[in-house]
Amino acid sequence: MTLRFVLLGDPVRHSISPAMHRAAFEIRELDAEYTARRTAPGEVGSIMRSAGLAGGNVTLPHKLRAARALTRPSAAVRATGACNCWWRRTDGELAGDNTDVGGLRIALSRLGFQPQGGRVLLLGAGGAARAAVHALLEGGVSSVEILNRTPARAHALRDRALAHATDAARAADAVRVAAAPHPGATYDLVLNSTSLGLSPGDPFPLDLGPGGHGGRFGAAVDMVYAAGGTAWIRHARTLGIRATDGLDMLVGQAALSLERWFPGLEAPFEAMREAAVAELAARSGPESGDGSGTG
Ligand SMILES: NC(=O)c1ccc[n+]([C@@H]2O[C@H](COP(=O)([O-])OP(=O)(O)OC[C@H]3O[C@@H](n4cnc5c(N)ncnc54)[C@H](OP(=O)(O)O)[C@@H]3O)[C@@H](O)[C@H]2O)c1
Missing domain, CATH: 3.40.50.720 (NAD(P)-binding Rossmann-like Domain)
Structure with missing residues (x-):
């Protein structure tokens, strides 16, 4: 069964997270998909709780809201009050971390x-x-x-x-x-x-x-x-x-997210970085926005 991961944020159009995670899924031969979804504040908790998702990431402006939706926040989430990575545990609990740290x-x-x-x-x-x-x-x-x-x-x-x-x-x-x-x-x-x-x-x-x-x-x-x-x-x-x-911080948080979702897996950092650089270069073209930003 394909595991589904999603990035929640607003805006998410310029995000390079999908490119990094798709590269990692391919290299590690994981049956998984990653999409970015523009999300309104009121939707954050309900999307995170939806049964069809294995987990995901959160970017501006929803990291504090995401932290409040967790039932199993990590020490870094408790310290920062912010969550950028969550996953559904086998017992149904919603776990999350702040992999920006x-x-x-x-x-x-x-x-x-x-x-x-x-x-x-x-x-x-x-x-x-x-x-x-x-x-x-x-x-x-x-x-x-x-x-x-x-x-x-x-x-x-x-x-x-x-x-x-x-x-x-x-x-x-x-x-x-x-x-x-x-x-x-x-x-x-x-x-x-x-x-x-x-x-x-x-x-x-x-x-x-x-x-x-x-x-x-x-x-x-x-x-x-x-x-x-x-x-x-x-x-x-x-x-x-x-x-x-x-x-490097962006790729690092993505690599650590992958390792939270797939315990025991080593994230292919360099391949994820190459995918990020390629995506950034493509997006910094004359018609593609400024190519800088968050997740
Ligand atoms: N590389 C990564 O993985 C990564 C991860 C997370 C965030 N980031 C980046 O970090 C940056 C901040 O994110 P955030 O989540 O902390 O945003 P935030 O909560 O909105 O905070 C923005 C910060 O920027 C300051 N600021 C904004 N405009 C300013 C101006 N004109 N002059 C001086 N200070 C100004 C704000 O100061 P005031 O308090 O005075 O408003 C505040 O300290 C963003 O650029 C984001 O892309 C990168």
Whole structure:
């Protein structure tokens, strides 16, 4: 029997998730299909509970709603309040995870960044930032400074991180809200989790150069991705900063989703990445939109 998986979101038209998962199904010879479905808020829970589906992914703007529909949320879902991957267990329970957390870990590891003891500047305080703070704290960073356009949201993110941290005292020490980067400070990593870079005319989320605020950065990760890399990541590289955009994180969350749905299976990461790159290139053509975005 063909197992059916679905991506729920709005919009989903530009999603490259179907291409990645279909490539994986083919390589691993899985009798499964994956489709993207534009979903209204009120439909999320009922679709997830429908008997005809083995599981799926969730993207903007439904990750928080999806978390509430689960009967078996993972520790990462409880910590972030967000679910991007769910599946129906054999006992009928609805299990889910936030594989954005593990996807970011994979991206950091591929970049050669070891979180342990690291000092991080996090730009943004939305849903993706929740996954980032959780991954960074669990990875053992020494500090995370959150810089967000709306400071109240940064404070709310810090409160949430402290409430759900494995070690609350350490988290209270490590997670801070910043009004601006410390001039002249050195950060091991700057991580963009804002949506700046999604639209062609967007300014950089932070000027990393000498004309900027004067901080120094060992590495840069942009959660936004684009065919050929985002402009901000290219800017970082011209300054000699090792940098990667959100593609590895995206492929990582997809690979981990596949491994949740098919326990014991090893996801074909490189083949999924190749499918993602090919799909992005096809979509960044002159008539195909900007080729950047989420899931
Ligand atoms: N690569 C991946 O696998 C992956 C996974 C998840 C998300 N993402 C990407 O991460 C980004 C954020 O997603 P999200 O779910 O966190 O979205 P979100 O919850 O809507 O948060 C958006 C964030 O961007 C900030 N922002 C938006 N416009 C801004 C502007 N003009 N100037 C400064 N800051 C601005 C917001 O600041 P305010 O709080 O002030 O509004 C907020 O911090 C998206 O680009 C998404 O594509 C990538």
